[in-house]
Amino acid sequence: MNTLKKLSLALTASILIFSACDKNDPDPTKPGGTNTQELITTVVLNGYNANNPLANQFSVRWEDIDGDGGNIPTIDTLKLDSGITYRVQVLMLDKTKTPFDTISNEVIEEANEHQMFYTLSSNLNDKLNIARLDIDSNNPPLPVGLDIRITPSHVIRFDIPLIGSLNLKLSHYDGVPKTATPSNESDIDITFPVSLN
Amino acid sequence: MYQSTIRILLLCFTLLLSSKNFAGNIPPKLFTVQVIVVDSLSKHPLEAASISIAELHKNTIANTNGIGTFDSLSKGFYTIQCAFLGYHSTQQKVWVDHDMRVFIELCPEHTHLHEVEIKSHSDELTRFNIQTRTTLDAQWIERIRGNSLAELLKFMPGVTTLGSGVAIAKPVIRGLHSNRLVTINDGIRQEGQQWGADHGTEIDPFSLNKIEIIKGASSVEFGAEAIGGVVRFSPREFKDTRGINGELYLNTASNNGLGSTALMVEGMLGSKHRLSWRTTGSLRKAGDSRTPDYVLSNTGYEEMSGNYALHYQYKNFHVELTQSYFGTSIGILRASHVGNSTDLLQVIQSGNPSYVAPFTYNIQNPRQEVNHSVSALKSFYVLKSGIKLQVQYSIQYNNRKEFDRPPRWATSQQINPKPQYYLQLKTQLGEVKVEHPKWKNFKGAIGLSWMKQDNVSEGIQPIIPNFIASTSGIYAIEKWQKNRWAFEMGLRYDWRNQSRYILLNKEVNQENKLYGNATFSVASSYWFNEQLKLQGAIASAWRPPSINELYSNGLHGGTATFEVGNAHLNPERNFNTEVSAIFTNSKWNIELNVYRNYIQNFIYKLPVNPPIVTIRGVFPQFNFTQNNALLQGTDFVANRFITKHFTASINASYLHAQQIDNNTPLIFMPANRLGLMINYQKTKIWKLHHVFIQPRIIHVTKQNRYPIGIDFVNPPDAYTLLDINFGFEQHFGKQTLRWSLSVNNALNSKYRDYLSRYRYFVLEPGQNLIIRLTIPFNIYNKKQL
Numbered sequence: 001m002n003t004l005k006k007l008s009l010a011l012t013a014s015i016l017i018f019s020a021c022d023k024n025d026p027d028p029t030k031p032g033g034t035n036t037q038e039l040i041t042t043v044v045l046n047g048y049n050a051n052n053p054l055a056n057q058f059s060v061r062w063e064d065i066d067g068d069g070g071n072i073p074t075i076d077t078l079k080l081d082s083g084i085t086y087r088v089q090v091l092m093l094d095k096t097k098t099p100f101d102t103i104s105n106e107v108i109e110e111a112n113e114h115q116m117f118y119t120l121s122s123n124l125n126d127k128l129n130i131a132r133l134d135i136d137s138n139n140p141p142l143p144v145g146l147d148i149r150i151t152p153s154h155v156i157r158f159d160i161p162l163i164g165s166l167n168l169k170l171s172h173y174d175g176v177p178k179t180a181t182p183s184n185e186s187d188i189d190i191t192f193p194v195s196l197n
Numbered sequence: 198m199y200q201s202t203i204r205i206l207l208l209c210f211t212l213l214l215s216s217k218n219f220a221g222n223i224p225p226k227l228f229t230v231q232v233i234v235v236d237s238l239s240k241h242p243l244e245a246a247s248i249s250i251a252e253l254h255k256n257t258i259a260n261t262n263g264i265g266t267f268d269s270l271s272k273g274f275y276t277i278q279c280a281f282l283g284y285h286s287t288q289q290k291v292w293v294d295h296d297m298r299v300f301i302e303l304c305p306e307h308t309h310l311h312e313v314e315i316k317s318h319s320d321e322l323t324r325f326n327i328q329t330r331t332t333l334d335a336q337w338i339e340r341i342r343g344n345s346l347a348e349l350l351k352f353m354p355g356v357t358t359l360g361s362g363v364a365i366a367k368p369v370i371r372g373l374h375s376n377r378l379v380t381i382n383d384g385i386r387q388e389g390q391q392w393g394a395d396h397g398t399e400i401d402p403f404s405l406n407k408i409e410i411i412k413g414a415s416s417v418e419f420g421a422e423a424i425g426g427v428v429r430f431s432p433r434e435f436k437d438t439r440g441i442n443g444e445l446y447l448n449t450a451s452n453n454g455l456g457s458t459a460l461m462v463e464g465m466l467g468s469k470h471r472l473s474w475r476t477t478g479s480l481r482k483a484g485d486s487r488t489p490d491y492v493l494s495n496t497g498y499e500e501m502s503g504n505y506a507l508h509y510q511y512k513n514f515h516v517e518l519t520q521s522y523f524g525t526s527i528g529i530l531r532a533s534h535v536g537n538s539t540d541l542l543q544v545i546q547s548g549n550p551s552y553v554a555p556f557t558y559n560i561q562n563p564r565q566e567v568n569h570s571v572s573a574l575k576s577f578y579v580l581k582s583g584i585k586l587q588v589q590y591s592i593q594y595n596n597r598k599e600f601d602r603p604p605r606w607a608t609s610q611q612i613n614p615k616p617q618y619y620l621q622l623k624t625q626l627g628e629v630k631v632e633h634p635k636w637k638n639f640k641g642a643i644g645l646s647w648m649k650q651d652n653v654s655e656g657i658q659p660i661i662p663n664f665i666a667s668t669s670g671i672y673a674i675e676k677w678q679k680n681r682w683a684f685e686m687g688l689r690y691d692w693r694n695q696s697r698y699i700l701l702n703k704e705v706n707q708e709n710k711l712y713g714n715a716t717f718s719v720a721s722s723y724w725f726n727e728q729l730k731l732q733g734a735i736a737s738a739w740r741p742p743s744i745n746e747l748y749s750n751g752l753h754g755g756t757a758t759f760e761v762g763n764a765h766l767n768p769e770r771n772f773n774t775e776v777s778a779i780f781t782n783s784k785w786n787i788e789l790n791v792y793r794n795y796i797q798n799f800i801y802k803l804p805v806n807p808p809i810v811t812i813r814g815v816f817p818q819f820n821f822t823q824n825n826a827l828l829q830g831t832d833f834v835a836n837r838f839i840t841k842h843f844t845a846s847i848n849a850s851y852l853h854a855q856q857i858d859n860n861t862p863l864i865f866m867p868a869n870r871l872g873l874m875i876n877y878q879k880t881k882i883w884k885l886h887h888v889f890i891q892p893r894i895i896h897v898t899k900q901n902r903y904p905i906g907i908d909f910v911n912p913p914d915a916y917t918l919l920d921i922n923f924g925f926e927q928h929f930g931k932q933t934l935r936w937s938l939s940v941n942n943a944l945n946s947k948y949r950d951y952l953s954r955y956r957y958f959v960l961e962p963g964q965n966l967i968i969r970l971t972i973p974f975n976i977y978n979k980k981q982l
Contacts, residue, residue: 013418025621025623025651026621026653027651027653027696028651028652028653028663028664028665029663029665029705029707030698030705031654031662031663031698031700031705032655032700040812041812043812062812063813066753066808067811068751068759068811068813068816069750069751069761069809069811070760072810073810073812075268092231096378122413127392149391157905169814170535174602175531175552176551176552178551183551184532184535184536184541184543184544185534185536185540186536186539186540186549186814187533187536187813188536188812188813188814189536189537189539189812189813189814189815190812190814
């Protein structure tokens with residue numbers, strides 16, 4: 001009788017417990033596939049001669065298809081001629097999507113919370129001048145920086161190209177007012193090698 | 198006042214923990230009480246039985262005549278507790294108003310079965326405290342309860358906390374934390390994603406009645422991984438008289454607008470068939486914390502938890518069923534969300550948070566959402582021979598979602614944010630234990646334990662992979678006690694079989710790891726006389742590398758670092774040696790312990806070059822690697838009972854942690870600290886009962902021992918904090934109200950703590966006034982059985 005009582009009690013209790021864990025527990029042996037995060041995999045600088053859009057066209061890429069870590073990014077060199085004024089448009093893509101997702105369109109939509117900053121290496125600082133042409137709807141308006149003009153300060157012919165770099169930093173003003181200085185949140189922070197002739 | 202080079206720091210809590218003596222009014226006369234302990238059957242005196250007065254934290258052992266003497270007791274009620282290996286422990290309340298003798302009869306376990314609570318049952322093997330342990334009891338938990346569970350622990354010597362704001366804090370014992378500690382809640386290993394330094398302990402602070410810190414390797418009983426020690430949380434004991442009663446708790450805090458409430462109801466019915474039950478529910482909600490200078494935006498949190506426990510007893514058969522749920526949503530400091538390491542350095546240089554908004558209760562991304570549920574069935578049965586069989590099974594689910602701030606251009610993420618990662622961990626535990634009753638001078642147990650874990654990781658960027666791990670262990674512990682000597686020896690072996698699953702080129706890739714290793718401990722204690730006890734222990738435990746140390750590969754949010762696991766790590770093994778001296782008399786209670794913990798294959802993060810280049814910028818890369826480490830230190834407490842009402846305490850901990858191979862200090866080790874405390878308490882002042890006031894000063898030195906050039910910033914300066922606790926009871930007829938007030942950081946000091954993950958970005962919170970009210974109530978009560 002006692003044993004019976006004990007048994008029935010234990011049974012009731014265990015039913016209670018097991019009913020509590022009778023969920024559809026996920027199976028660890030079936031790991032999920034790739035995730036649908038909106039990434040930026042690629043930044044493309046599309047440039048041309050500001051005085052003649054059909055001349056001196058180039059397209060240089062900073063690309064990291066597999067995301068953070070893994071394979072190292074592919075980085076093209078930006079080759080510029082000191083006798084030419086360039087107009088450059090920045091394109092940001094997510095190549096993990098089919099078709100490619102053009103992130104720069106979304107940044108332009110959110111222009112009031114974004115700003116691209118351009119920093120040249122010190123050896124190029126006095127030789128190139130970068131002007132941001134596009135502005136947002138803030139009052140007074142602030143630059144967005146996806147459309148720029150690169151103007152050489154003077155024509156210098158180098159025997160060998162001058163090698164420097166150009167840093168692009170896309171600041172995100174998330175809940176903080178957009179100002180003329182970079183924020184603490186960089187959506188993009190990349191550096192292109194620059195070769196100036 | 199103190200130099201930052203002071204080596205030994207003094208803290209001041211343990212005394213408080215123990216000196217909960219509110220008894221008696223003043224009469225300056227002091228009394229002597231002799232306690233005589235005898236075997237209830239043979240009436241033979243029991244030499245070396247341990248006798249203590251709970252209220253005074255006084256301990257002694259019985260002499261050859263079974264007599265233990267306490268002198269200089271003031272008039273009042275005391276609880277005399279008595280324990281002896283192979284006997285049921287007992288306690289007796291006595292009213293002391295003259296010199297007196299108290300007879301206590303202990304019943305041998307094998308002849309007489311008492312109604313033993315499951316709780317005390319699990320404690321029996323550890324009653325003879327050879328290991329170094331510190332206990333925080335219900336009364337003090339109630340008096341100092343604040344924001345987080347770990348906050349309760351941080352005034353214990355040798356214990357500090359590792360935190361990310363007020364809501365997330367975890368204990369650090371002698372420099373070790375996370376996976377190097379084992380957390381036991383109500384007899385069950387608490388299993389969550391405890392590897393994460395920013396992952397708190399998912400236990401409701403209102404459900405606890407006792408917290409024990411067991412320092413050093415104690416893993417023979419508790420399983421592998423307890424290289425640093427064990428934190429053991431216990432709920433209230435089951436009610437043992439018929440009736441129904443409960444307590445209502447109301448807490449509020451000024452700094453973050455915390456409001457919290459909990460209700461506990463418990464009851465007992467039946468006599469031959471006894472059914473005890475207890476249930477607790479609690480709610481907590483807090484807004485942003487505040488430093489003296491600014492609001493810590495997005496550091497609010499909310500918690501909801503509930504549990505019930507049933508305990509059935511018929512003669513010597515006990516069964517207990519418990520279920521609990523804990524759910525929380527915690528805001529992560531908005532200013533700690535930075536783009537890359539350049540951004541981080543910029544924030545550090547500016548010295549101010551990059552984002553401050555007005556105070557709010559709203560919690561936004563980044564945030565954590567965690568829930569933890571446990572179901573457990575435990576039972577034990579005592580055979581006529583005195584052998585005790587214990588079986589328990591439990592299942593727990595830990596679900597953790599961490600949300601980051603989505604980029605503005607990620608519109609779908611803005612509308613319906615997906616967690617950065619969503620980790621679902623299921624843990625099943627089974628345990629069988631057989632304890633043998635006292636035989637000659639031996640007592641011991643053997644046991645088997647089994648654990649199975651299933652982890653599924655989802656989300657945008659899961660930080661750890663899916664895995665299944667099963668661990669099996671077998672152990673034996675034997676204790677021997679005679680006269681002034683006690684010995685303890687334990688041996689354990691564990692096997693861990695772990696498989697991780699990832700998707701590689703669209704196919705499931707499985708990697709298996711098998712670990713097996715032994716744990717042992719030897720401890721001994723010797724009473725020189727009734728006041729002085731010396732004890733020592735040598736123990737060795739091991740820990741398999743945790744899942745993140747093996748496989749993590751990705752960005753770590755708040756610290757802008759890229760962490761890369763190493764699948765070839767070996768298990769850690771430690772050799773811990775420690776010696777303690779405990780001295781107690783009517784004026785002093787002094788405890789000194791010295792330890793040396795040598796850890797082979799200590800796993801840590803090593804910065805490597807070159808840093809990781811991503812489209813969002815450059816991040817320093819840290820690879821998990823291993824090296825031999827040595828942690829040595831001292832914990833010290835001294836309590837001076839000045840008068841009946843006044844106690845002064847001093848408390849210090851010192852730690853020296855070094856990597857052996859490259860001879861550099863270990864990073865992120867708690868700074869040395871020292872504390873001073875005065876406790877004044879009186880049974881009645883005017884119409885207030887059980888009044889206490891307790892100012893306490895803590896000085897934390899600057900951590901001068903750190904590897905140069907690894908962290909983004911050097912350890913913060915030393916700081917000193919003043920806390921004041923005050924409380925009393927009000928009696929209205931039969932109704933009691935218990936009030937307690939605390940002012941933490943009373944001087945509103947500006948400081949940063951080396952073990953706070955927010956120290957790069959912001960100051961620690963400023964002054965905080967906490968008011969707590971406890972209302973005990975009776976629904977009905979029968980006279981004691």
